[in-house]
Amino acid sequence: MTDENEHPERDLKGRRFYRAEQEAAFTDKGTPDTPQTRHPAYRLAFRDTDFLLREELRPVRFQLELLKPEMLLEEAGVGSTLVMYGSARIPAPDKVDELLASATDENRAVAERLAEKAKYYQVAYDLAKLVSDKAIIQEGKRQFVICSGGGPSIMEAANKGASDAGSESIGLNIVLPHEQAPNPYVTPYLSFQFHYFALRKMHFLLRAKAVAVFPGGFGTLDEFLELLTLIQTGKMKPIPILLFGKDFWSRVVDFDALAEEGTINKADLNLFRWCENADEAWGHIAAFYKL
Known part of the structure; x- marks a missing residue:
């Protein structure tokens, strides 16, 4: 029998896409320092505070402010x-x-x-x-x-x-x-x-x-x-x-x-x-x- 820990991609219940925090970690340690990667445009959208604070993003901020307390109170x-x-x-x-x-x-x-x-x-x-x-x-x-x-x-x-x-x-x-x-x-x-x-x-x-x-x-x-x-x-x-x-x-x-x-x-x-x-x-x- 194949060990699922050796080959996690063969786990029927496993995720096929990385979680957001994993993707963020990849960018922290594996992104080369170039003029392109240093520009704000290259930041992951959900980590770009300047982008999230733009006027057009108000509906997203509304949703975040609705979801965060709701999720944490439920978990509590x-x-x-x-x-x-x-x-x-x-x-x-x-x-x-x-x-x-x-x-x-x-x-x-x-x-x-x-x-x-x-x-x-x-x-x-x-x-x-x-x-x-x-x-x-x-x-x-x-x-x-x-x-x-x-x-x-x-x-x-x-x-x-x-x-x-x-x-x-x-x-x-x-x-x-x-x-x-x-x-x-x-x-x-x-x-x-x-x-x-x-x-x-x-x-x-x-x-x-x-x-x-x-x-x-x-x-x-x-x-x-x-x-x-x-x-x-x-x-x-x-x-x-x-x-x-x-x-x-x-x-x-x-x-x-x-x-x-x-x-x-x-x-x-x-x-x-x-x-x-x-x-x-x-x-x-x-x-x-x-x-």
């Missing part, structure tokens, strides 16, 4: 997520004194309002830890894995709660003109960086089985309202949407007025549930899924 055994949206400006409770001490007369009122919301950092932490402690696994995949935007404040609280429960968590960061980095509690191999907001928002919801929304600004509003729109229009099946901070949200968005004006149905106000603490939020999730 993430079945579903609890997504947590919220402000990047609300201080942690232990940072309140520092915030107030640095406030000027001009911005003191704003600093005091942010300080009042520090309690939501703790609530976000409590919810993430409570859910992570449950360590729910179904069909071999982890359920309700904590997922945040990977940044500071409410996002940090979410990842920290999961970390303190000994669980992994996801961070979906976005490239911005100013310098930033993921918070230190995101699981390194579940920390992703996006160029396109649209693809980032898609990944927030692809695996989401519940979403917790804390007080926030334009970004949080954008994510929250898009989620409501997707469910209201039937593009996405209903999931628990947990809205924290009734005083805050009722002040910045007059939901009842939208219904009274007829621009949404009164029943649309039932798409989300008001919450103020972690137990209340988990109660809504557990009731929805009959856990």
Whole structure:
């Protein structure tokens, strides 16, 4: 009998074409140095960063940004997520004194309002830890894995709660003109960086089985309202949407007025549930899924 290790080309199950990484290795060690091979045109297309960044390659970059997190989350055994949206400006409770001490007369009122919301950092932490402690696994995949935007404040609280429960968590960061980095509690191999907001928002919801929304600004509003729109229009099946901070949200968005004006149905106000603490939020999730 012929040894397949001696003649791998005779293996019926073997590949007939080299993998991309093998081809790349061939070019690294076996390409002669000539004017032709030194020119960018000779680079393998998938290793040519300048080529990949061309304007015409935007559809390819879209696809890559869709595929990479999807493939890595699947390989990591993430079945579903609890997504947590919220402000990047609300201080942690232990940072309140520092915030107030640095406030000027001009911005003191704003600093005091942010300080009042520090309690939501703790609530976000409590919810993430409570859910992570449950360590729910179904069909071999982890359920309700904590997922945040990977940044500071409410996002940090979410990842920290999961970390303190000994669980992994996801961070979906976005490239911005100013310098930033993921918070230190995101699981390194579940920390992703996006160029396109649209693809980032898609990944927030692809695996989401519940979403917790804390007080926030334009970004949080954008994510929250898009989620409501997707469910209201039937593009996405209903999931628990947990809205924290009734005083805050009722002040910045007059939901009842939208219904009274007829621009949404009164029943649309039932798409989300008001919450103020972690137990209340988990109660809504557990009731929805009959856990």
